[in-house]
Amino acid sequence: MGWESRLTAASADIDLIDILWRQDIDLGAGREIFDYSHRQKEQDVDKDLQDGAEQDDTWSGEGAEALARNLLVDGETGESFPAQFPADISSITEAVPSESEPPGLQNNLLSPLLTGTDSPFDLEQQWQDLMSIMEMQAMEVNTSTNEILYSAPPGDPLSTNYSLAPNTPINQNVSLHQASLGGCSQDFSLFSPEVESLPVASSSTLLPLVPSNSTSLNSTFGSTNLAGLFFPPQLNGTANDTAGPELPDPLGGLLDEAMLDEISLMDLAIEEGFNPVQASQLEEEFDSDSGLSLDSSHSPSSLSSSEGSSSSSSSSSSSSSSSSSSSSSSSSSASSSFSEEGAVGYSSDSETLDLEEAEGAVGYQPEYSKFCRMSYQDPSQLSCLPYLEHVGHNHTYNMAPSALDSADLPPPSALKKGSKEKQADFLDKQMSRDEHRARAMKIPFTNDKIINLPVEEFNELLSKYQLSEAQLSLIRDIRRRGKNKMAAQNCRKRKLDTILNLERDVEDLQRDKARLLREKVEFLRSLRQMKQKVQSLYQEVFGRLRDENGRPYSPSQYALQYAGDGSVLLIPRTLADQQARRQERKPKDRRK
DNA sequence: GCCTGGTGTCATCCA
DNA sequence: ACTGGATGACACCAG
Numbered sequence: 001m002g003w004e005s006r007l008t009a010a011s012a013d014i015d016l017i018d019i020l021w022r023q024d025i026d027l028g029a030g031r032e033i034f035d036y037s038h039r040q041k042e043q044d045v046d047k048d049l050q051d052g053a054e055q056d057d058t059w060s061g062e063g064a065e066a067l068a069r070n071l072l073v074d075g076e077t078g079e080s081f082p083a084q085f086p087a088d089i090s091s092i093t094e095a096v097p098s099e100s101e102p103p104g105l106q107n108n109l110l111s112p113l114l115t116g117t118d119s120p121f122d123l124e125q126q127w128q129d130l131m132s133i134m135e136m137q138a139m140e141v142n143t144s145t146n147e148i149l150y151s152a153p154p155g156d157p158l159s160t161n162y163s164l165a166p167n168t169p170i171n172q173n174v175s176l177h178q179a180s181l182g183g184c185s186q187d188f189s190l191f192s193p194e195v196e197s198l199p200v201a202s203s204s205t206l207l208p209l210v211p212s213n214s215t216s217l218n219s220t221f222g223s224t225n226l227a228g229l230f231f232p233p234q235l236n237g238t239a240n241d242t243a244g245p246e247l248p249d250p251l252g253g254l255l256d257e258a259m260l261d262e263i264s265l266m267d268l269a270i271e272e273g274f275n276p277v278q279a280s281q282l283e284e285e286f287d288s289d290s291g292l293s294l295d296s297s298h299s300p301s302s303l304s305s306s307e308g309s310s311s312s313s314s315s316s317s318s319s320s321s322s323s324s325s326s327s328s329s330s331s332s333s334a335s336s337s338f339s340e341e342g343a344v345g346y347s348s349d350s351e352t353l354d355l356e357e358a359e360g361a362v363g364y365q366p367e368y369s370k371f372c373r374m375s376y377q378d379p380s381q382l383s384c385l386p387y388l389e390h391v392g393h394n395h396t397y398n399m400a401p402s403a404l405d406s407a408d409l410p411p412p413s414a415l416k417k418g419s420k421e422k423q424a425d426f427l428d429k430q431m432s433r434d435e436h437r438a439r440a441m442k443i444p445f446t447n448d449k450i451i452n453l454p455v456e457e458f459n460e461l462l463s464k465y466q467l468s469e470a471q472l473s474l475i476r477d478i479r480r481r482g483k484n485k486m487a488a489q490n491c492r493k494r495k496l497d498t499i500l501n502l503e504r505d506v507e508d509l510q511r512d513k514a515r516l517l518r519e520k521v522e523f524l525r526s527l528r529q530m531k532q533k534v535q536s537l538y539q540e541v542f543g544r545l546r547d548e549n550g551r552p553y554s555p556s557q558y559a560l561q562y563a564g565d566g567s568v569l570l571i572p573r574t575l576a577d578q579q580a581r582r583q584e585r586k587p588k589d590r591r592k
Numbered sequence: 593g594c595c596t597g598g599t600g601t602c603a604t605c606c607a
Numbered sequence: 608a609c610t611g612g613a614t615g616a617c618a619c620c621a622g
Contacts, residue, residue, distance in 0.1 A: 432600085455610065480611090485600060487612055492598085494613090 434478045441474050443467075450475050451482030545570060 431439075435447055443450070444465050453461060458479070462472065542560055545553050559576040561569040 481601065483611065484602080484613095488600070488614080490612085491614055 434481060437474055438478060441471050443471060443475060443478075447478055447482065450478045451486075541568070 432447075438447055438450075445461060449461060450458070462475065467475070538560060542555065542558075543552065547553060553570065555573075557573055558570055559573045561571045561576055561579070563569060
């Protein structure tokens with residue numbers, strides 16, 4: 001498209017010069033100043049100048065280049081994929097914290113997740129934090145993920161947003177603390193309504209928690225309700241006997257609803273040249289390794305999500321169609337401004353000009369129409385070129401200057417006969433069919449007047465002459481065709497402008513989509529980090545708990561319950577399972 | 593010779 | 608009813 005308009009602009013330059021040349025022929029100007037080779041040079045210069053501007057304007061070129069810059073080529077499949085994503089994927093895998101991660105690091109992670117008061121997970125706020133951080137991370141493409149994850153730089157989402165001061169005691173949590181003192185029944189006032197409403201929630205079922213300084217974690221840790229949520233299966237490993245229904249967690253809900261149902265990573269693969277195999281690997285990682293309960297319908301849909309991608313593209317087209325309405329409105333406004341300024345509209349100035357300069361009326365419609373396109377695309381060009389204003393306000397239709405002269409005024413007899421014939425031939429060829437017809441019918445005024453005069457003046461003009469019926473008919477046809485011709489030109493320009501705007505919209509939407517997909521990947525990564533850290537904290541907290549006899553609790557019999565108010569309770573696993581089942585039903589019902 | 597883009601023209605709708 | 612703008616459709620032409 002870019003080159004088209006460029007060529008058009010260049011040819012419009014040539015045509016403009018042709019217009020001016022025809023104007024100047026009568027004034028005695030030589031053609032050499034409009035010599036084609038000379039113009040060709042100018043054209044080249046213009047082309048060079050426009051090339052520079054075009055580079056950031058032509059989306060296809062830019063997109064291809066950007067793609068080429070950011071793509072790596074798979075050695076085996078030959079498929080291209082963005083360089084940064086595979087890097088991210090591998091770094092995610094490498095960056096997964098191991099189970100043997102020192103508890104010291106985890107200490108400061110528990111509190112923010114477990115010590116919330118009214119709304120321990122201010123999801124909105126966390127989302128915004130994550131997003132802002134993700135943007136920062138997106139800018140640091142080359143930064144190692146490991147570094148981001150565990151060296152806890154200032155930008156680390158977890159250390160920044162979710163950590164208290166190092167060595168924050170775990171039992172700062174009120175409930176835990178109270179539980180450790182044996183006063184677990186008092187915790188009910190702090191519990192979420194769901195916990196309070198439990199029929200078996202009596203003090204007898206909630207055992208006192210005895211804090212222990214023992215740092216040895218229970219390796220046979222089971223998938224208790226919190227653990228089951230956060231622990232990947234392989235980490236829950238040895239406690240398969242306790243694998244039961246899981247309680248929903250705030251993060252899971254966030255993940256399911258906000259992210260994974262809508263778009264799959266296969267979208268990423270398709271939209272960004274992502275290697276589908278790697279995309280599915282990434283997806284699997286997020287599915288299984290992180291222990292996130294991705295929607296089971298998600299994975300199968302990942303293939304069909306290529307169709308979803310097409311549907312998303314169709315949605316983007318629909319959005320572009322919505323934006324096309326805006327663009328078309330903008331184009332229509334542009335075209336209307338064009339009409340006001342340009343060829344087809346009547347400005348009172350141009351009318352008087354036409355009337356006053358009718359005999360010298362110049363302008364050649366085909367070239368003029370091309371000029372119109374140029375001025376239409378960039379009206380500023382018109383104002384930059386004062387000499388064009390003269391041309392721009394001439395509405396002579398399809399009539400070369402001398403043809404007009406020959407129609408209205410006999411040429412000066414001083415001209416030599418040979419050159420005059422040559423010129424007449426040349427101009428004869430330039431005349432339109434209607435001009436030939438008008439000439440043949442001896443219409444006593446110019447086609448320009450026929451077409452561009454206002455109705456009153458036009459009728460006035462007709463009344464001045466005794467015209468036959470055939471002449472009148474021809475004149476009306478000429479007027480109709482001339483007006484329609486200009487209307488068609490405007491229509492085409494508008495259409496072109498609409499197409500250009502739509503292309504721009506598509507480009508913008510594609511850019512937005514790519515950005516959103518990048519942000520999604522970053523978000524999933526951060527979410528996974530958070531879950532793994534919560535999981536570690538769960539392990540540590542549960543492992544430190546001791547009953548009144550100083551023995552650790554069995555993960556198959558007890559589980560930690562995360563209450564809505566931020567407190568953490570130790571409850572029997574049967575109770576936790578019940579609650580988990582109840583919680584599970586709610587979202588399913590809601591989805592129906 | 594075919595393809596494509598540009599242009600003119602006609603028919604039609606609509607304000 | 609007339610005029611003219613807008614636009615789809617078609618034909619023609621030049622590259």
